Amino acid sequence: MQDLDEFTVTDAVLEQMARTTDPRLRQIMEAGVRHLHAFAREVNLTPAEWLEGIKFLTAVGHASTPIRQEFILLSDVLGVSALVNALHDKTATEPATQTSLLGPFYRDGAPELPSGAQIVREPGAKEIVQYGRVIDRDGNPIPHATVQVWQTDAHGLYDLQANDPETMDARGNFRADALGNYYFRTVRPLGYSIPMDGPVGKLVHTQARHGMRPSHIHFLIGAPGFRELVTALYFADDANIDSDTVFGVSSSLVVTINPKDPACPIPGLPGVRYDFQLAHASADGEGRVGADPASIVPAH
Numbered sequence: 001m002q003d004l005d006e007f008t009v010t011d012a013v014l015e016q017m018a019r020t021t022d023p024r025l026r027q028i029m030e031a032g033v034r035h036l037h038a039f040a041r042e043v044n045l046t047p048a049e050w051l052e053g054i055k056f057l058t059a060v061g062h063a064s065t066p067i068r069q070e071f072i073l074l075s076d077v078l079g080v081s082a083l084v085n086a087l088h089d090k091t092a093t094e095p096a097t098q099t100s101l102l103g104p105f106y107r108d109g110a111p112e113l114p115s116g117a118q119i120v121r122e123p124g125a126k127e128i129v130q131y132g133r134v135i136d137r138d139g140n141p142i143p144h145a146t147v148q149v150w151q152t153d154a155h156g157l158y159d160l161q162a163n164d165p166e167t168m169d170a171r172g173n174f175r176a177d178a179l180g181n182y183y184f185r186t187v188r189p190l191g192y193s194i195p196m197d198g199p200v201g202k203l204v205h206t207q208a209r210h211g212m213r214p215s216h217i218h219f220l221i222g223a224p225g226f227r228e229l230v231t232a233l234y235f236a237d238d239a240n241i242d243s244d245t246v247f248g249v250s251s252s253l254v255v256t257i258n259p260k261d262p263a264c265p266i267p268g269l270p271g272v273r274y275d276f277q278l279a280h281a282s283a284d285g286e287g288r289v290g291a292d293p294a295s296i297v298p299a300h
């Protein structure tokens with residue numbers, strides 16, 4: 001019989017898990033246990049603190065519904081989503097547009113819209129046109145790529161946060177043309193606070209963080225033979241451009257609105273141009289850190 005102490009307990013757990021037949025699962029769980037044990041030793045974790053942690057994770061689970069994913073939010077505010085995205089980008093076979101967060105507000109089945117359509121039901125005055133090309137590493141067009149977009153409405157809310165989450169708004173699925181061109185009408189999105197009314201928001205508040213995300217539009221772009229791109233474009237003049245609560249901004253994804261854009265495909269409207277570059281597909285698979293909340297906690 002083994003006498004376990006705060007060090008030998010780690011080896012005992014690893015020994016029991018050593019028969020795991022899936023080698024990747026074994027590698028992930030071994031490293032997870034080693035780091036978790038090292039963390040507990042480093043902070044000299046007390047029983048009361050561990051119970052607090054268990055209560056917190058339980059609350060995160062309870063806050064997760066078909067229209068709200070509190071665990072994705074937790075991953076985001078801890079920088080894990082941004083870290084996993086950065087690791088994913090490193091495995092691309094060639095240069096491509098950087099990944100950014102999918103976030104908790106992506107939805108499957110957004111409306112299919114024709115090029116140039118307005119994605120916001122009540123656009124109001126501040127319309128802009130987002131346009132550009134979907135290209136490969138050499139700048140060649142990728143014809144007919146799918147371009148899914150979503151953003152907040154004029155009040156800084158996603159449709160999933162609005163009163164009637166059944167209604168889709170401020171999102172749409174487009175298709176680039178034969179030359180890789182895409183364009184759509186929208187409104188300038190507002191920067192917004194991540195949901196602060198749940199356990200993750202409470203944590204962020206306790207850490208004296210502002211909880212804001214700078215103004216942005218999300219994109220999920222795909223084409224046969226290419227690695228799917230999950231990214232977002234961030235507006236340069238937002239006050240929180242350098243302090244995103246979920247670490248999604250990088251300089252290559254920052255854009256500005258040109259109020260008098262001669263190349264804008266809808267003349268007279270301010271334009272934002274951005275070309276998305278896709279890498280060819282590789283064996284490493286797809287890159288979504290997240291999913292439609294309804295696919296994780298199904299509605300019943």
Ligand code: BEZ
Pocket residue numbers: 073076101102103104105194195213246
């Ligand atoms: C978003 O951009 O939609 C988002 C990302 C992470 C946390 C909250 C919102």
Ligand code: FE
Pocket residue numbers: 103105151216218
């Ligand atoms: Fe967002």
